[in-house]
């Protein structure tokens with residue numbers, strides 16, 4: 558997968574896995590990593606799917622309707638890429654914290670829905686429920702921050718609450734942050750995610 562790896566100044570700090578939104582790329586969330594964990598190594602990945610030239614992490618059939626077969630396949634591909642990157646760059650595989658926005662948050666949630674011990678934690682900005690009717694692996698108190706907009710027309714509040722409940726039922730510790738805004742990522746939300754990160758890692 559196309560990506561950027563930046564070695565951090567603190568090798569003990571979690572490695573941030575950055576996952577962009579639809580139409581973004583591996584450069585988009587680099588400033589976010591600087592704000593959340595300036596000393597961390599960063600692995601920023603570009604989604605392998607193109608929707609009319611816009612990079613994504615998995616195909617969709619329509620706005621908000623996911624191609625589940627492709628989602629499962631791409632989730633497996635990303636999990637394998639994380640294993641390989643840890644070997645190639647010599648970082649600790651068990652120390653990855655994902656930071657995803659929108660489509661990137663959805664594939665991060667899908668990693669958690671499918672694989673045990675795949676992440677050490679996750680910051681999900683404006684995620685949706687990746688898929689339904691699956692049994693989650695044990696999440697073992699995994700810390701998760703979810704940032705959501707009360708007026709988000711894409712990731713609607715009911716869906717945010719459903720995702721948070723499902724992840725909690727799977728055993729994770731979810732902090733839900735509500736912003737009085739839509740789908741966009743606000744400074745307020747990034748600051749809340751940064752504070753959550755400092756409190757948890």
Ligand code: MLT
Pocket residue numbers: 578579617620621659660661663685711
């Ligand atoms: C998705 O397709 O993953 C969500 O609808 C969010 C987005 O527009 O990327």
